[in-house]
Amino acid sequence: MKIECIGDYVKLKDRVYPCTISLAMDLIGGKWKAVILYHLKDAEKRYSELRKEVPNITEMTLSLQLKQLEKDGLVLRKVYGKKPPVKVVYSLTDFGKTFIPVLETITNWGNQIVSEKGEFVSNSSPQRTPFSI
Template identity: 70%
Template sequence: MAIECQSDYIKVNDKLYPCTVSLAMDLIGGKWKAVILYHLRDTRKRYSELRNHLPGVTERTLSLQLKQLEEDGLIARQVYGKKPPLKVVYSLTEFGRSFNPVLDAILGWGNQIATEKGEFVNSL
């Protein structure tokens, strides 16, 4: 299954990657992207709803991560209304939904780690 080894680099959207793992991590890497995708996996959400699910993220970081996910085609941003306050709703694209099996694996692994090495707590 060494598809990535067919050449020295992988080129996607004019960006060169040394391997397919590097390509995937560019799309979903970082502290918040996968978490954002997780919270959008079952339903569309407004910015404020996402913000409530991610209490540790700053407004600036959330905005930047959403913009990057949109630019990479993983999420769609739909704006309702013509003047402020606008209603903005985010959802997964078909490409974004293709990441769900990976999210399921990450979720399962995270649950296993929490069960074996940690504990679930209700509040800090």
Template identity: 65%
Template sequence: MDIECQSEFIKVNNKLYPCTVSVAMDLVGGKWKAVILYHLMDEEKRYSELRKALPGVTERTLSIQLKQLEEDDLISKKVYGKKPPLKVVYSLTEFGKSCTPMLNAILGWGNMVATQKGEFVKA
């Protein structure tokens, strides 16, 4: 029996999910979460570096997504200093690092789609 079929629902963090795919998609789904995780795979980044790497995201959306990823223990946030301007650095947690194979698979598939069905253009 597949793990996702062991019961009617899966309960994670007091939320009920119909299958394990919905658990994963709640954690990393949406337009920006996986992209944020991808940009943190190799090194920690400051908020401004993430903002620069994601030119299409609004500051509000980036802040919300970072907060959700932190609440789900996929990323950690370190604040340096006590007076503004504060240095804030984001990095993957050990749990966040566990999604690296999935991010690499998405990257590989995206590269294939881009080369087969798309074209690289300058803005």
């Protein structure tokens, strides 16, 4: 029996999952979490920098995803200053940095898919089309 399936379920904090993949996907799944983590992998960023690097995300979604990533221990939020305007920066925690090899693998896989089945386009005129392989 595989280690992730020793028991009927796995537990992290107060959450119970049917398997370790379910646990991992809860932490990094969805449309934006891995993208945010990717943009934080090399350096800390301010909220406005993340907004510029991920222009298709809404402010509300970015804010909510950052809060969830912080709550789950993947992202650290540091506030500098006590009165406005304060400086807030986001960075990966040590736990968040353990996800970097996975991010790099996903990036390489995505690059391979585009190289074989798609094309890289400039961001000046992106065209959104349905994805099919």
